[in-house]
Amino acid sequence: MADLGFGLMRLPLRDPDDQTSIDMDTLKVMVDEFLDAGFDYFDTAYYYHANSSERAIREALVERHPRSSFRLATKMPMKLLESEEQQEAIFREQLSNCGVEYFDCYLLHNICRSYYPTAERLHTFDFLMRMREEGRIRRLGFSIHDDAEFLERVLDAHGDHTDFVQLQVNYLDWDNPDTQARRCCEVCESRGIPVIVMEPVKGGALAKVPPEVEAMFAEAAPGMSPASWAMRFVGGLGCVETVLSGMTDPDQMRDNIRTMRDFRPLDEREMEVLGKAIGIINASVAVPCTGCRYCVDDCPKAIAIPEYFSIYNDAVNAPSKGLPPQRFYYMNLVGRHGKASDCIGCGRCEASCPQHLPIREHLRDVADMFEKYL
Numbered sequence: 001m002a003d004l005g006f007g008l009m010r011l012p013l014r015d016p017d018d019q020t021s022i023d024m025d026t027l028k029v030m031v032d033e034f035l036d037a038g039f040d041y042f043d044t045a046y047y048y049h050a051n052s053s054e055r056a057i058r059e060a061l062v063e064r065h066p067r068s069s070f071r072l073a074t075k076m077p078m079k080l081l082e083s084e085e086q087q088e089a090i091f092r093e094q095l096s097n098c099g100v101e102y103f104d105c106y107l108l109h110n111i112c113r114s115y116y117p118t119a120e121r122l123h124t125f126d127f128l129m130r131m132r133e134e135g136r137i138r139r140l141g142f143s144i145h146d147d148a149e150f151l152e153r154v155l156d157a158h159g160d161h162t163d164f165v166q167l168q169v170n171y172l173d174w175d176n177p178d179t180q181a182r183r184c185c186e187v188c189e190s191r192g193i194p195v196i197v198m199e200p201v202k203g204g205a206l207a208k209v210p211p212e213v214e215a216m217f218a219e220a221a222p223g224m225s226p227a228s229w230a231m232r233f234v235g236g237l238g239c240v241e242t243v244l245s246g247m248t249d250p251d252q253m254r255d256n257i258r259t260m261r262d263f264r265p266l267d268e269r270e271m272e273v274l275g276k277a278i279g280i281i282n283a284s285v286a287v288p289c290t291g292c293r294y295c296v297d298d299c300p301k302a303i304a305i306p307e308y309f310s311i312y313n314d315a316v317n318a319p320s321k322g323l324p325p326q327r328f329y330y331m332n333l334v335g336r337h338g339k340a341s342d343c344i345g346c347g348r349c350e351a352s353c354p355q356h357l358p359i360r361e362h363l364r365d366v367a368d369m370f371e372k373y374l
């Protein structure tokens with residue numbers, strides 16, 4: 001049975017516009033409940049929450065619970081790396097940020113066609129294998145947002161020393177030709193490499209399905225949330241050892257705990273329902289952004305890309321008879337960020353987007369929808 005992991009990239013915030021304003025009181029409650037429920041895997045990264053997630057988990061978990069009671073994973077920020085010395089300095093900084101002597105799991109973050117050449121040039125796998133030999137890492141893996149052919153290429157070179165692979169898998173992306181979740185899972189399974197799943201609920205999108213789908217789910221499995229369908233889909237895959245969920249509030253966490261503690265994979269009848277749901281959801285999502293925020297730091301115009309896509313999707317999914325109510329959110333956001341039309345088309349955001357979204361094109365749609373009200 002697959003394990004549940006606590007993803008630390010969407011933590012509760014005191015100020016929704018400040019990624020560093022993590023609500024530590026709520027996070028401590030969540031950490032304690034998660035451990036009490038019998039789960040112990042926590043997944044952070046250098047970049048999460050504008051570089052403050054590692055320190056937050058130190059305060060909420062590491063300084064409050066014995067080291068033997070949890071497993072902690074973090075990741076080498078491939079996008080930042082320029083030299084071999086720097087990767088050693090960052091690794092030491094992460095041990096200090098998290099307040100630990102070793103990491104249970106350690107990943108090269110976002111191995112893809114853009115950053116893999118850096119890993120090869122700087123011998124990042126060799127460095128991390130050395131850290132594993134020295135006992136600073138228990139298990140070594142990488143996260144990847146690329147296609148199955150590229151995954152094969154990385155595993156041909158590094159499969160012998162890879163303990164696990166972290167993949168984006170969810171029922172909506174299962175046969176997506178860009179992310180190729182099914183084929184990537186098959187590659188790992190054929191090599192006997194376990195998979196840790198990220199984005200099982202697609203950044204929360206599969207917790208908020210169209211009303212028609214919600215009704216279908218409720219009829220087929222009364223009392224089960226839409227998010228539980230997403231968790232059960234990935235948890236039932238044979239190659240999956242852990243399902244991460246980026247949990248934002250205690251209720252969401254309790255729902256995940258219920259699903260994974262009394263785990264029951266989707267049966268044949270439920271899979272048929274899911275097949276119909278996928279068609280309806282795909283037709284309803286205008287911009288399939290997961291809200292991961294990988295694109296925002298590099299934008300020279302400080303454009304609030306995921307926020308704009310979220311309100312744009314809301315406006316498209318529930319068109320209003322009069323003016324779109326989301327225009328007020330847009331007006332507030334542009335007071336603090338660049339407008340969608342400020343985009344200069346440099347393309348840096350698209351190079352970082354794991355979903356391979358045509359961000360510049362979608363921003364033109366956002367501007368068309370909202371900027372006439374400014």
Ligand code: SF4
Nearest residue numbers: 299343344346347349
């Ligand atoms: S293409 Fe536009 S949105 Fe993307 S990083 Fe450049 S200015 Fe920002």
Ligand code: SF4
Nearest residue numbers: 289290292293295353
């Ligand atoms: S546009 Fe892409 S990189 Fe940016 S938040 Fe959405 S999915 Fe993530």
